[in-house]
Amino acid sequence: MSVALRQVEANGVELNVALAGEGPAVLLLHGFPHTWQLWTHVLDELAGRYRVIAPDLRGCGASARTAGGYDAGTLAADAAALLDALGETSAAVVGIDAGTPPAFLLAMRRPDLVRRLVVMESLVGRLPGAEEFLAHGAPWWFGFHSAPGLAESVLTGHEDRYIDWFLDAGTLGQGVDPAVRDAFVHAYTGTEALRCAFSYYRALPESSRQIQEAVRTARLTVPTMAIGAHPVGSALEQQLRPVTDHLSGHVIEDCGHIIPLHRPDRLLALLEPFLAPAGSTGSRGQLEHHGRRQ
Numbered sequence: 001m002s003v004a005l006r007q008v009e010a011n012g013v014e015l016n017v018a019l020a021g022e023g024p025a026v027l028l029l030h031g032f033p034h035t036w037q038l039w040t041h042v043l044d045e046l047a048g049r050y051r052v053i054a055p056d057l058r059g060c061g062a063s064a065r066t067a068g069g070y071d072a073g074t075l076a077a078d079a080a081a082l083l084d085a086l087g088e089t090s091a092a093v094v095g096i097d098a099g100t101p102p103a104f105l106l107a108m109r110r111p112d113l114v115r116r117l118v119v120m121e122s123l124v125g126r127l128p129g130a131e132e133f134l135a136h137g138a139p140w141w142f143g144f145h146s147a148p149g150l151a152e153s154v155l156t157g158h159e160d161r162y163i164d165w166f167l168d169a170g171t172l173g174q175g176v177d178p179a180v181r182d183a184f185v186h187a188y189t190g191t192e193a194l195r196c197a198f199s200y201y202r203a204l205p206e207s208s209r210q211i212q213e214a215v216r217t218a219r220l221t222v223p224t225m226a227i228g229a230h231p232v233g234s235a236l237e238q239q240l241r242p243v244t245d246h247l248s249g250h251v252i253e254d255c256g257h258i259i260p261l262h263r264p265d266r267l268l269a270l271l272e273p274f275l276a277p278a279g280s281t282g283s284r285g286q287l288e289h290h291g292r293r294q
Helices: 036-047 072-085 097-109 140-146 150-155 159-169 178-187 191-202 204-217 235-243 264-275
Strands: 004-010 013-020 025-029 051-055 091-096 114-120 224-228 247-251
Touching (some): 025 097, 036 264, 051 072, 072 204, 191 204, 224 235, 224 264
Parallel strands (some): 025 051
Antiparallel strands (some): 013 051
């Protein structure tokens, strides 16, 4: 399946967007340290049935590097504007890592726009349910990335080794395809590229406030699937269950954090029935299984 790359203006930002296939829209939101190429091993299969829309998030890859706007609410607005610019009135939205909070807020704020929601390997703000995961504190890099100006000053010139650590840890030592690895390293090389990446972490307090406000006034009504692996596991599902009307949860065993690159076949086995249009075989049953391990 061929992939077309386009520059699309959305919410005042030029986003680099990978487009493939035709049919109902599926919007894929990556995390750190990724670009749209995170979806390399699932994109072809999805594009056989859907119009796949996989942007580089603002500040990442070939998208514009902005001074601000890295909070989940602004990123959700970016996603909504992108769908509008591409002529889509609804989409299934899939987010992983830093792509999860904006995917969640988009579904909370615009349930008319989000047909189905899939979120993976992240927490949603400070919602209850992740206490066991956070028992020994947040992962070490959260604090390192959050200190303004520090991480980029330390890491400039050593980006490849730093990115490799995350790619190896996120695949339980397996690593990723060299071409994908090189694309990620290129995307996060340079002080300004790192500054944008770490701005996601520096915006976490504001993102958490936005999430808390969203669940204070509304529930997540969109059919939702939470997928965990190592290390987040079922923590995301536990956060979502009290605020979500229709939720299925799955943990993929023997799988690292970077699910789409480490275990793409298992991910597709979950996505395909869940994303199927209403009335298709399997879409309802998928919502009736909770906490199933793959």
